[in-house]
Amino acid sequence: MLSFHALPALAALPVGLLVGLPAAAAPTSAAVFGIELAEPGTVGPRPLKPQDARRLALASETLRREVAGRGLEPVDLGAHAAEIRRDAPFYKCEGCAEKIAKAAGAVLVVYGYVQRSAPQVLNLTITVTEAESGKVLRGGQVVIQGDTDDTWLHGVRSLVKNRLFAEPLPNRS
Template identity: 85%
Template structure:
């Protein structure tokens, strides 16, 4: 028989162990801005911050619309801030995703080539192995909300989910 005082400790132990990841659970991270040539973090321009949030939300909706279930990354916010930018942290996104109970990792970045030309890159990896399952890049011509959203939708439709993900059909 369990001593009543041991129940809270047992519950805390069970809650601290990450649950087994559902095969269609995906950690969809926010799209980041890559600025080559800059040293150290720079504050985002308000319109860039707004468009990154808009594109990130569109990516979450598109991923959910393809049968994957985005996990809540709120509890991992401190780790995400610490390890950012995720597109070049060498496996930290996968570690964060596994802690959130995700089997898949979706992350991306936008890189400005010229004032009206941007490159959007999105990658899907396996959280356990880090293996890239799918990835793609699209050029966005024009720096508007509509062009950013079109870039996300086009990349998801034509590159990321053009066929079923390996071992996930």
């Protein structure tokens, strides 16, 4: 079972995302970063459990596919791997993702994290920002009940469909 929560800061944003772009319009480039695991109370990086690493990779790839399927053009972040490792986690680092995205030539930034609130209850949060200004354009959170591949992937797809791309992004339609 999933439940959705819009990020409070997004309530005042005007609505608008890439639905209805004219066919001649060039796709907007987006830096889609891998979904991270947030572990409150931990200091420094902690080795991931194999099932968590696999699910993060699956969820990240699903996020990239979903973003590309909504008309955005994901940029290659391979040349920035060292910076990504240095600056992660992005949910804690204000502006780091945007700086890397700008260097990679992206207009938008997409990043997210999963946080366990109980063994079978996880919170997935994904945010879309402008690379130039860091302005949050869209974001949301979904509660995932059940710690399986299917529940993680369903959570990503549902959040993208029902929160991130339910309407055109502000100033992007």
